[in-house]
Amino acid sequence: MRERGTLWLIVLCVFAPSFAALAVFLPACSTPGRSTVSVPPTSISQDYAKKDRSLAAEQQQEAKQAAAEQIQRVTEVQRKEQARRFDEVMKLIDDKEFAKAFQVIDDMEAANPADELVPLLREFASREEHNSDLMKQDAALARGDLKFGAWETGREALPDQLFRYPDKKLWRDIIAKRPAVAYPSQMVPAELNYRISFQEEVWIIARPPAEAEGPEAGRAKEEAPGSGALMAKLPEAEKEVPVPLKHTDVKAQISAYIATVDVTQQFHNPYDQKIEAVYVFPLPQNAAVNEFIMVVGERRIRGIIREREEAERIYQEARAQGYVASLMTQERPNIFTQKVANIEPGKDIDVSVRYFHTLAYVDGWYEYVFPMVVGPRFNPPGSTEGVGAVARGAAGISGQKTEVQYLRPGERSGHDISLAVDIDAGVPIEELACPSHVVARKSGSPEKATVVLSPLDTIPNKDFVLRYKVAGKAIKSALLAHRDERGGFFTLMVYPPESISKLRRKPLEMIFVLDCSGSMNGVPIAQSKRAVERALRSLQPDDTFQVIRFSNDASQLGPAPVAATPANVQRALRYVASLEGGGGTMMIEGIKAALDFSHDAERLRFVCFLTDGYIGNEVEILGEIHKRLGASRIFSFGVGSSVNRYLLEGMAKLGRGAVAYLGLNDSAAEVMDLFFDRVSHPAMTDISIDWGGMKASEVYPGAVPDLFVGRPVILTGRFGATGAEPVRVRGNVAGEPGEMALRLDPNEAGAAHGGIPFVWARTKIADLADRAVTDPGPTWGEQIKQVALEYGLMSAYTAFIAVDTLTRTAGDHGTTVQVPVPVPAGVRYDTTVQEPPGTAPPAGGG
Amino acid sequence: MRTWHAVVVILLCLAAQAAAQDAAERPAVRFEAVDVYVDSGAQPLAAYQFELTAKKAKVAIVGVEGGEHPAFKEAPYYDPAALSRDRIIIAAFNTGRDLPTGRTRVARVHFQVSGLEEPAYAVTLNVAASSEGARIPATAAVEQGGKR
Numbered sequence: 001m002r003e004r005g006t007l008w009l010i011v012l013c014v015f016a017p018s019f020a021a022l023a024v025f026l027p028a029c030s031t032p033g034r035s036t037v038s039v040p041p042t043s044i045s046q047d048y049a050k051k052d053r054s055l056a057a058e059q060q061q062e063a064k065q066a067a068a069e070q071i072q073r074v075t076e077v078q079r080k081e082q083a084r085r086f087d088e089v090m091k092l093i094d095d096k097e098f099a100k101a102f103q104v105i106d107d108m109e110a111a112n113p114a115d116e117l118v119p120l121l122r123e124f125a126s127r128e129e130h131n132s133d134l135m136k137q138d139a140a141l142a143r144g145d146l147k148f149g150a151w152e153t154g155r156e157a158l159p160d161q162l163f164r165y166p167d168k169k170l171w172r173d174i175i176a177k178r179p180a181v182a183y184p185s186q187m188v189p190a191e192l193n194y195r196i197s198f199q200e201e202v203w204i205i206a207r208p209p210a211e212a213e214g215p216e217a218g219r220a221k222e223e224a225p226g227s228g229a230l231m232a233k234l235p236e237a238e239k240e241v242p243v244p245l246k247h248t249d250v251k252a253q254i255s256a257y258i259a260t261v262d263v264t265q266q267f268h269n270p271y272d273q274k275i276e277a278v279y280v281f282p283l284p285q286n287a288a289v290n291e292f293i294m295v296v297g298e299r300r301i302r303g304i305i306r307e308r309e310e311a312e313r314i315y316q317e318a319r320a321q322g323y324v325a326s327l328m329t330q331e332r333p334n335i336f337t338q339k340v341a342n343i344e345p346g347k348d349i350d351v352s353v354r355y356f357h358t359l360a361y362v363d364g365w366y367e368y369v370f371p372m373v374v375g376p377r378f379n380p381p382g383s384t385e386g387v388g389a390v391a392r393g394a395a396g397i398s399g400q401k402t403e404v405q406y407l408r409p410g411e412r413s414g415h416d417i418s419l420a421v422d423i424d425a426g427v428p429i430e431e432l433a434c435p436s437h438v439v440a441r442k443s444g445s446p447e448k449a450t451v452v453l454s455p456l457d458t459i460p461n462k463d464f465v466l467r468y469k470v471a472g473k474a475i476k477s478a479l480l481a482h483r484d485e486r487g488g489f490f491t492l493m494v495y496p497p498e499s500i501s502k503l504r505r506k507p508l509e510m511i512f513v514l515d516c517s518g519s520m521n522g523v524p525i526a527q528s529k530r531a532v533e534r535a536l537r538s539l540q541p542d543d544t545f546q547v548i549r550f551s552n553d554a555s556q557l558g559p560a561p562v563a564a565t566p567a568n569v570q571r572a573l574r575y576v577a578s579l580e581g582g583g584g585t586m587m588i589e590g591i592k593a594a595l596d597f598s599h600d601a602e603r604l605r606f607v608c609f610l611t612d613g614y615i616g617n618e619v620e621i622l623g624e625i626h627k628r629l630g631a632s633r634i635f636s637f638g639v640g641s642s643v644n645r646y647l648l649e650g651m652a653k654l655g656r657g658a659v660a661y662l663g664l665n666d667s668a669a670e671v672m673d674l675f676f677d678r679v680s681h682p683a684m685t686d687i688s689i690d691w692g693g694m695k696a697s698e699v700y701p702g703a704v705p706d707l708f709v710g711r712p713v714i715l716t717g718r719f720g721a722t723g724a725e726p727v728r729v730r731g732n733v734a735g736e737p738g739e740m741a742l743r744l745d746p747n748e749a750g751a752a753h754g755g756i757p758f759v760w761a762r763t764k765i766a767d768l769a770d771r772a773v774t775d776p777g778p779t780w781g782e783q784i785k786q787v788a789l790e791y792g793l794m795s796a797y798t799a800f801i802a803v804d805t806l807t808r809t810a811g812d813h814g815t816t817v818q819v820p821v822p823v824p825a826g827v828r829y830d831t832t833v834q835e836p837p838g839t840a841p842p843a844g845g846g
Numbered sequence: 847m848r849t850w851h852a853v854v855v856i857l858l859c860l861a862a863q864a865a866a867q868d869a870a871e872r873p874a875v876r877f878e879a880v881d882v883y884v885d886s887g888a889q890p891l892a893a894y895q896f897e898l899t900a901k902k903a904k905v906a907i908v909g910v911e912g913g914e915h916p917a918f919k920e921a922p923y924y925d926p927a928a929l930s931r932d933r934i935i936i937a938a939f940n941t942g943r944d945l946p947t948g949r950t951r952v953a954r955v956h957f958q959v960s961g962l963e964e965p966a967y968a969v970t971l972n973v974a975a976s977s978e979g980a981r982i983p984a985t986a987a988v989e990q991g992g993k994r
Contacts, residue, residue, distance in 0.1 A: 293921055294909070301909040301956065302921035304929070314908055314958050317875045325908075486927075792926030803908040805877035805956040 082108075082117060089121055101125045123667070241392065242270040243413040244277035244343065245819040248460060250370055250419040256426060256480055257359045257493060257714075258753050259368055261287070264352040269343040274814030276319060277340045280387075280404045280821075282371035284357050285334040285646035288755070288762030290792050291354035292800035294326045294340075296807055303328070303802035305792045307785060311799035315339065324807040326351050328800040331402040332618065333766070334646040335374055335387060336794070342809045353800075356755030357762075358491060362660070363674050363710040365433075365467040368421060372460035374404050375642050375824045376519060376832035378585035379616040386616025392820035394836045400616060405820040406833045413820060416458040421451045421466055428471040435665050436465040436641070461822040462641035465663065477712070481719070481746035482756040489756045490696070490746055491716040492727075496684055496707035497740050500733050505680050507542040509561050509603040510535070511632075513594045514579060515611035515639075517551040518831030521581030523664050524640045528610040530668035531637065532576050535608070538676045539564035544603060547572050550590030551583035560598050582831065585615050588624055595628035605632045606679060609651060610662075613644030614832070619773055622650050626774045633657040635675065640664065642824035653701075653770070658711050664826045674710070681709045684738060687731040689715075693723015694746065700763040701770070707731070716760045722747050761791035769796075875960050877908070878990070880967050882936075882953045884974060886984040890945035891917075891952075892977040895937035896969050896986050898955055903965035906931050909956035912938075915946040922953050932965075935972070945977065949987075 085108050092101035102125060109118045246268040252261040267277045283289065292303030303326065306314070311327060318325035319341035326349070327339045340349050360367045379386030379400055388398020392405045407413060423429065428446035438454035451466055481490040512532050516525060532547065539545055544561035545568075548554055557575045562568045594607045613636075615621065625634065634655020636648040639662045652659040658678065662671045684707040689699070699717030707713060722745055729740040765784050772780035781797055788795035823829050884894050907929070912919040922938035929935075936953055959965055967988045974984035 299911060300919075300921045301911045302924070304907055304909060304924070305926055306906070310906070314906060317958065318877060318908070321873070321875075321877065323877055789929075790927045801908055803877055803956050803958065805879045805908070808877075 082115075086117070086121070089125065093125055098125060123669070239411050241407060241411050241413050241820065243415055243819050244269055244271075244275055244340075244817050245279050245413075245415045246348075247415065248417045250417065250464075252368065252370070252419075252421045254359065254366075254368060254421065254423045254425075255753060256478065257361065257366060258356060258480065258491070258755050258759065259359060260354065260356055260755055261370070262352060262354050264350055265338060267340050267343060267349045267351065269345050269347055271815075271817070272345050274345065274809055274811065275343050276813055276816045277338075277343060277819060278816060279338045279819040280331070280374055280402060281336055281338065282334050282374050282642075283336055283355060284369060284371065285332075285649060286357045286762060286766065287334075287355040288357060288758040288791075289328075289336075289353055289355040289794035289800075290758045291352075292326075292328055292802065293352045294324075294802040294804065295350035295352065296324055296804050299804070301802045301804055303800035305789060305794075305798050306801055307789070308797055308799045311801040314801050314803065315341065318803045319813045322809040322811060322813070323803050323805060324349065324809065325801070325803040327802075328353065328794065330794050330796050330799070331387065332646055333769070333796075334371065334644070335402065337402065341813055342807075344809055356758050358714050358716075358759060361493065361712050363678075365431075365469055366425075368466045369645070370419060370464040371642060371645070372417060372462060372464060373642050373821050373824050375612060375614045375640070375644060375827060376404065376406060377614050377616040377644075378517060378519070378832075380584075380586065380588070380620075383617055388616070389833050391833055391835045391839075394834070395816075395818060397836055398834055403818070405818045406829065407820045407822050409829050411820075412459075412822065415460065415819065415821075417453070417460045418455075418458065419453040419464055423449045423451070423468060425449075425468065425470050429468050430471050431469040433467050434465065435467070435663055436462055439466075459822065462825040463643075463663075465661075477742050477744070479744045479746065480753050480756060482752050482754060483746075484757065486757060488719040488746060489716070489760045490694070490719050491714060491756055491759055492744070493712045493714050494707065494729060494740075494742075495712040496709055497729075497733070497738060499738065500681050500684055500707070501709045503682050503734055505604070505682055507540065507603050508544075508679065509600055509605040510539065510543060510545040511548065511561070511594050511597060511605065511607045512536075512545065513548045513550065513590050513607060513609045513611075514576070515551070515585060515587070515590070515609070516549045516579050516581050516583070517585040517614070518582050519585065519612055519614045519827050520639070521828050521831050523826040524612055525579065525581040527662055527664065527666075527668050528637075528639050529576050529579060531610060531639070531662055531672045532608075533573055534669045534672040535676070536564075536569050536572050536576070538672065539569065541565070544600065545572065546597065547575055548590060548593045549579050550586060550593065551581070552586055552589075554586075554589040554593040556593060561600065585611075587611070587615050587621050588617075591621065591624050591628065595625070595630065595632055599631060601631070606635055606657070607632050607655070608635045608637060608675075609648075610637045610639050611643075611648070612640040612827075613638060613647040615644070615647065618644070618647045618650065621647065622654055622773045623776075625651060625654050629655060635660070635679070637662055637671070637675075640824065641826050650770075653705065654774070656706055658708055678708050678710055682734040683708045684731040684733050687729060690728040690730070691719075692725035692727045693721060694727060694744065695720035695723075698760075698764065700760070700767040702767050716756070716763045718760065719746055758791060758793060761787050761793055765793065765795050874962075875958060877956065877958055879911075879954050879956050881951050881989045882913075882955065882969055883949050883987045883989065884952045884971065884984050885949040885987070886947060886974055886982055888947055889976060889982045889984075890947050891950065891974055891982070891984065892941070892945055893937070893939035893973070893975040893979075894952055894984070894986075895935065895972040896953075897933065897935045897972060898967065898969050898988065900932045900957065900965040900967050903963040904931075904960040905965050906958045906960075907934050907955060908958050910934070910936060911954040911956065913950060913952040913954070915950050915952075917942060917945050918950070918952045939975075941977065943977075 085104055089101050089104050092098070092104065102122070105118055105121050105125065108115055108121070244267050245265060247266040249264040249266070250261065252259050265279065269275050294301045294303060308329060312329070315325055315327035322342055324343070325341045328351070329337050331337055338351060340351065343349055374387070376389030377387040379388065379398070384399055384401060386400040386402070388400035388403040390398050390403055390405055392407055392411065394405070395403065425447050429449055432441060432449055432451065434451065438457040439451050440454060442450045442452070444450070449468070453464065477495050478493045479490055481488060512535065514528050514532060520528065536545065541564060543564045545564055546557060546561045548556040557572055590609070599605055632655065634651050635657040636651040636655070636659045638645060638648040638659065641664050643661065648659050660671055660675055662668055687704040687707065689704065696717045696719050699715055701715070704715065705713045726741040726743045729742065731738055764787055768780050768784045768787070784795050785797035787793070788798040794800065823832060880898070882896060882898060884891060884896070910921055910924055912921050917940040918938055920938070922936050925935045934955065936955070938952065957965070967990060969986045969988040971984060971986035974982050976982050
């Protein structure tokens with residue numbers, strides 16, 4: 001009944017101005033023929049005419065006033081009702097009753113589907129729910145030892161969207177200051193347009209132990225990974241562990257869409273005896289590492305690229321004889337090991353590496369990523385070639401070839417990071433955002449920007465993600481070229497044809513596969529669930545879907561895809577809501593369950609994997625995808641703060657889909673909406689390229705990926721000539737042949753870049769490695785090694801070695817100390833890291 | 847006479863033993879550095895490229911370091927495509943005004959040497975150039991040991 005009343009009020013409100021106009025119009029029409037009657041122009045008639053006009057004006061004024069009063073009354077009633085519901089929602093959010101808050105928002109939507117406040121409130125509630133999780137996590141990080149912490153903003157205003165922990169009271173105050181509920185369009189979520197002023201502070205309140213409530217709080221206390229560096233600390237709050245890696249400095253320069261990155265690792269021996277430092281660290285999976293310099297005091301020694309086994313033998317010999325030496329090896333395309341031998345007590349040795357890589361361009365944004373920590377991997381039973389995750393000091397217990405040691409809850413190291421990115425976009429930069437870290441931006445010109453990591457956010461426990469948008473509605477395909485004595489090299493970013501965004505897709509068969517392993521426990525799985533919930537609500541009536549979960553094993557909502565009816569969607573939502581994180585990451589089970597599914601040939605099958613990718617058997621997983629893919633396409637979603645991008649990119653590449661990342665601070669709804677926008681149009685498939693006058697050769701990737709809306713692909717190759725004939729990109733769009741002609745001239749390429757030959761060689765290595773997965777054989781390794789040696793690049797088969805033959809220390813090599821790292825932000829230590837037997841229950845997750 | 851024969855045999859055995867001991871004491875795998883000098887006379891040296899080889903012994907290049915003059919203090923680049931165990935091509939340039947003249951150490955190359963043979967190092971100067979990019983007359987020499 002109340003809903004019907006509200007509906008009438010809305011009708012009145014909408015039509016009241018029309019009624020008023022009608023009231024003014026009708027009297028004028030009530031004397032037909034008046035204008036046709038011939039009346040002598042006397043003063044009386046003029047008076048009547050004046051009175052008539054005056055009356056009409058008065059009536060018009062009255063009608064207007066009545067309408068305005070009516071509108072005001074209606075608006076007032078509406079406003080009060082809206083305000084009441086708004087307060088109710090805010091109170092429920094205050095009380096952390098998020099489910100009830102969402103219910104009230106749903107009621108508001110049902111009462112008035114056009115209410116602009118509804119989506120804003122929903123977003124607000126989602127973010128508050130998310131922040132609530134983050135606050136819980138921070139309380140856990142602090143292990144309850146902290147009374148409070150201060151996040152001083154310092155002397156620089158912070159750019160937009162950098163709030164990791166928007167303070168709720170502050171947020172509410174900001175909203176309260178706005179014209180508020182009657183003007184919902186102005187009520188943009190505060191975090192999107194709030195700027196901290198100079199000298200301002202945001203206080204982050206964490207509960208002291210005595211105030212912690214319930215079993216959840218107690219458990220959170222035990223889960224703390226000990227990296228809550230933003231918090232002020234009491235003397236006994238955290239135990240600082242001396243580590244032989246003092247600092248990492250990162251300097252990146254972005255020109256067009258190629259980044260040149262210099263990373264300097266500053267090793268230091270804090271002990272009273274000689275050590276060998278070992279550090280397992282991540283780099284981008286497409287990094288072409290071609291420079292390695294060891295710095296001993298004032299002296300800089302350039303490392304030499306060698307076959308891996310030879311470099312390892314040289315290093316072992318130098319180490320055994322007491323020489324200062326360093327060795328860098330590749331364990332995965334995105335995981336490397338740095339070893340520095342014979343660091344004497346109190347001495348420093350720096351190692352600098354340089355690499356090049358292309359930036360991703362996703363949905364209108366260029367994205368630069370610097371990974372800071374290797375996430376704890378799960379290795380299937382029996383494997384020895386994986387990447388073990390063990391507690392600090394527990395070397396060797398994982399039985400894996402590579403091991404990462406993690407700081408225990410309550411521990412932190414003095415290792416920090418500084419990072420600066422110089423962007424020269426060539427065209428004006430319209431927007432710049434860093435969703436992962438607190439940064440300051442300095443800008444010299446519209447085309448350039450320097451972004452510097454805040455000194456208050458220097459704990460290396462999550463990926464640094466920087467995105468920027470450049471001016472121009474339509475981005476054109478861009479060619480970069482370089483010539484040297486080896487010949488011509490190019491890299492080309494091919495954008496999808498405009499036409500595909502105008503076509504609609506066929507019905508879909510969507511398979512959602514959620515990683516519910518231990519490493520996803522907490523915030524990551526909550527993000528995954530939000531994303532799948534959003535996706536389920538976005539399905540079209542003629543779509544079908546299924547939901548699969550996996551950890552130690554796989555299970556699913558039902559045996560086959562079901563129609564996306566409201567009832568089925570509701571059932572799926574309940575199923576998704578019931579999922580929890582725990583156990584190992586037997587991803588192969590998830591892949592089998594998803595790809596061996598019965599398939600409806602009339603629909604496009606899209607398999608969406610939501611995972612952090614924390615596994616050590618990537619090649620096995622990728623091989624399995626290749627074997628079982630069939631007609632499916634795989635869209636991988638990396639969920640978390642420091643995901644395994646090598647695996648996720650590889651899954652999407654082999655699965656002929658695309659990858660997307662959902663950070664802990666990202667909006668799951670936005671990421672899923674962009675995904676649906678992408679898949680709601682057909683892709684350009686079966687692409688072939690006629691290189692026209694460029695005489696291109698050795699173009700990689702060998703199989704050109706399909707083109708999706710918003711997702712260009714980057715091709716890199718060699719060219720022998722330049723010519724007038726355009727490059728033609730041919731393919732199929734929705735079954736029809738399509739073609740794009742690109743006028744590209746390497747002589748007039750946007751920019752010459754010395755890194756292009758290395759990018760090309762690195763892409764060739766990646767292509768060879770992919771072929772080793774899809775067509776295993778003995779020769780791929782040798783081919784990779786040859787390319788890597790010729791271009792001086794890191795690979796699985798090559799390594800950098802540097803020996804200072806003038807610095808020989810006394811005695812043997814000393815003690816080996818591995819640099820322990822924090823578990824990534826949002827990841828629980830107890831479900832992912834293996835403790836020595838007898839000290840704690842063995843971790844089962846990954 | 848027999849006594850003399852016995853003495854000679856004993857001495858020979860001792861000599862052989864001493865030689866074996868000497869060889870045994872020398873590490874089968876050892877590390878050493880060689881310094882490369884370029885002498886451009888009165889002309890300021892702005893750029894160079896040389897090829898360094900090591901013969902007679904089994905060696906591996908394990909590092910490349912800059913020279914003594916500030917203009918060439920940075921670790922110079924090498925050509926990975928031309929790199930082998932015993933051969934390296936190294937090049938550097940400096941566009942500044944403070945350039946060395948006369949004999950200057952431009953690079954130090956670190957080697958791993960395996961076996962008992964001593965390597966024979968040789969350097970070939972491919973080019974030396976002035977700041978204008980003009981080829982200038984110069985000589986190159988190599989010194990073993992890398993004096994600190």
